[in-house]
Amino acid sequence: MRTQVAIIGAGPAGLLLSHLLHLRGVESVVLETRSREYVEKRVRAGVLEYPTTELLREVGLGERMDAEGLVHHGISLRFDGADHRIGFDDLLGKSITVYGQQEVVKDLIAARLRDGGELRFEVSETTVHDVSSDHPRVTFTDAAGVASELVCDVIAGCDGFHGISRPSIPEAVLTGHEHIYPFAWLGILAKAAPVRDELVYTRSERGFTLYSMRSPEITRLYLQVSPDTDLTEWPDDRIWAELHARMAIDGGEQVNEGPLLEKSVTPMRSFVASPMRHGRLFLAGDAAHIVPPTGAKGMNLAIADVKLLAEAFTALLKDNRSELVESYSDTALRRVWRAEHFSWFMTSMLHLDPAADEFQRQLQLSQLRYTASSTAAATSLAENYVGLPFS
Incomplete structure (x- = not known):
């Protein structure tokens, strides 16, 4: 098999990356160990940031979110026996939307299948090879038990904290920063x-x-x-x-x-892997970083990562420009560390140590x-x- 971008993981990060690449005329194949039914029912984060909702609308994925999502114009901090409201509209003129991760995944799967996207569920024994070359490979066993090989130009590791992508980067290259x-x-x-x-x-x-x-x-x-x-x-x-x-x-x-x-x-826990790239293997979402859920940043960070990746891969594969893939890790990590700090701030301000x-x-x-x-x-x-x- 041959494609331009091999994407490991069919969560919001991997599926959205595939959708964004399709809109830019770049081919991809998504590989996922779980079944379609499992990923569509997997309950995770539900808060979508304002830039996330704007992006989903821009790329044709906002219809059901706008119909069923719950728009919130603020939050309350409850302490000293009373509520203290932080009004987003009043302060910024912006809002957030509560719309479950599984609903985002359903919308993305429907869009990719409608557009002829190649999503392979229930694969196993997934392994990456030759990431330091111009033509890395991913080997896997498909749902029918057939051993397969996918040759590509770049690999996006969007398979979560416990996936195979991050461990595929040599320990001497990768630094993990963790706080429990x-x-x-x-x-x-x-x-x-x-x-x-x-x-x-x-x-x-x-x-x-x-x-x-x-x-x-x-x-x-x-x-x-x-x-x-x-x-x-x-x-x-x-x-x-x-x-x-x-x-x-x-x-x-x-x-x-x-x-x-x-x-x-x-x-x-908090966790950040640095760098988020090794050769032609790029990490995104939970494969690269974890935030405590107090700040509602997890899925939003993953979406910010793949927006950068879609632009970088398009520049590389269509225009033969490498500056965006070269700067991907540094650019993404600036946002990651800001989100890590905010999540730590909210957690330490509200929890009893x-x-x-x-x-x-x-x-x-x-x-x-x-x-x-x-x-x-x-x-x-x-x-x-x-x-x-x-x-």
Whole structure:
């Protein structure tokens, strides 16, 4: 087999890259270990930044997002027994959209199949070769058990943190920067109507809580827990009781309860791989970086990466210009580190560190009070939250 761009991974990054390349007249093949059904149902992040929604509309992927997505014009920081709203519209004239990652994936798969895109699901034994040459290769076994080889000009590793792309880069070349947080999130998806139309980030003496939603009928909620939490110790009634206790404010609404559709524990960590390129193998999305979900940056960073890659690959393969592929890693990492800092800022400002003393806790409250009362501080938070313009 022969193509111009081999894309490993059919998440939002890989699928959007394939779509962007198609619009520029560049061929690609997408390889994915999971089934189509699995990737279309895989629940992940749901917050789309303003630049992300603008890009999706520009490339013909905004119709269902605009019809079904929930537009949010701000968020609330809940502390000191009260809500403190950060209004994005008031400060910036911009908004975010809550639209699940799985919905973005469905839209992308439909668009690629409509346009004749080659998506290969349920492949195995995927391996990259000759990435230092002008014609790298990807070998894999297809869904029918047939061993195959894909010769290409460049490879995009969009296969997530646990994929094969990043480990394919020699350890002597790649540097990994990692920070592990001393807590995790217990997340639930509940069949319960939201009582709010914007996200609420709560800092309480019992721990952090995030109140969000996926639709007018479904809420998504998170509790700060210990990294070694056993889900069997958290029956449904305990989860609801803790949510009520942490989110309680004088005169405030209660959280609607309902059947739990999903329950999981997610560790909190930050990770950045540098550089994001080795030869003709390029990393994008979670294959290159992980952010704690507090800042809602994960999927948006992946989309920013592949926007850069689509432009760089087009310049290389159609115009024989290499400056954009040469600068890809440096350009992408500038945005990555900004997002890492913002995600760390939101996480440290809202979570209770079990090792923190009273001095540190008072500093945390001071930061929250300043952010909520200062127009300059609130604007900085809003600017980072809704998303900085693409490079």
